[in-house]
Amino acid sequence: DAGVIQSPRHEVTEMGQEVTLRCKPISGHNSLFWYRQTMMRGLELLIYFNNNVPIDDSGMPEDRFSAKMPNASFSTLKIQPSEPRDSAVYFCASSPRLADTGELFFGEGSRLTVL
Amino acid sequence: TQLLEQSPQFLSIQEGENLTVYCNSSSVFSSLQWYRQEPGEGPVLLVTVVTGGEVKKLKRLTFQFGDARKDSSLHITAAQPGDTGLYLCAASNFGNEKLTFGTGTRLTIIP
Numbered sequence: 139d140a141g142v143i144q145s146p147r148h149e150v151t152e153m154g155q156e157v158t159l160r161c162k163p164i165s166g167h168n169s170l171f172w173y174r175q176t177m178m179r180g181l182e183l184l185i186y187f188n189n190n191v192p193i194d195d196s197g198m199p200e201d202r203f204s205a206k207m208p209n210a211s212f213s214t215l216k217i218q219p220s221e222p223r224d225s226a227v228y229f230c231a232s233s234p235r236l237a238d239t240g241e242l243f244f245g246e247g248s249r250l251t252v253l
Numbered sequence: 254t255q256l257l258e259q260s261p262q263f264l265s266i267q268e269g270e271n272l273t274v275y276c277n278s279s280s281v282f283s284s285l286q287w288y289r290q291e292p293g294e295g296p297v298l299l300v301t302v303v304t305g306g307e308v309k310k311l312k313r314l315t316f317q318f319g320d321a322r323k324d325s326s327l328h329i330t331a332a333q334p335g336d337t338g339l340y341l342c343a344a345s346n347f348g349n350e351k352l353t354f355g356t357g358t359r360l361t362i363i364p
Contacts, residue, residue: 142295169350171352173354180341180354180355180356180357181296181341181354181357182354183351183352183353183354186350186351188350193350194351229295229296231295233350240350241286241298241301242288242296242298242343242352244294244295244296244297245295246293246294246295247293247294247295
């Protein structure tokens, strides 16, 4: 069975450029999460969706970040314009149910480097 | 904001030794999960604990949820090189799907 699929796996871009990260959750999962991981701050929740609707975006750092989930099988995280401090590994995760004990299934991450 | 502090931050021990890592908070949680993350991959769930005082075993790994549901520990017996990785605790509050992750313990088992 396919897991959570993220693309690209690696991206190197210059400051000021637009970055779009993509995620395909596991089929049938109704919750989707975007996390960012850095050595300094660990794993931080940016935003999560339930049934394609954004539920909590309080972790989105600033207006340069936006996320969409146009349908149950696709989500994007966009950074525009990108800055060097955005360099991190961005993870997408999905969960099969709205429950506080639900397991998160993570993708392999997208490693972003902004020069 | 919930804060989950994990200790130690780094741990390097010889194969065959035992170890315990901790996850502590001042908040009460409805459930707590432990994940392991290997380089270049996303975290993978090891266990979920939901009841205060609960103990779960997964082969050589023993997980405990504190009686007050504010802390947890992970004990590994006879550590193996395959146990190497970043161990993350994660917790959520009642009725909230939002999962907050701890600061992590980076474990290295030396053959």
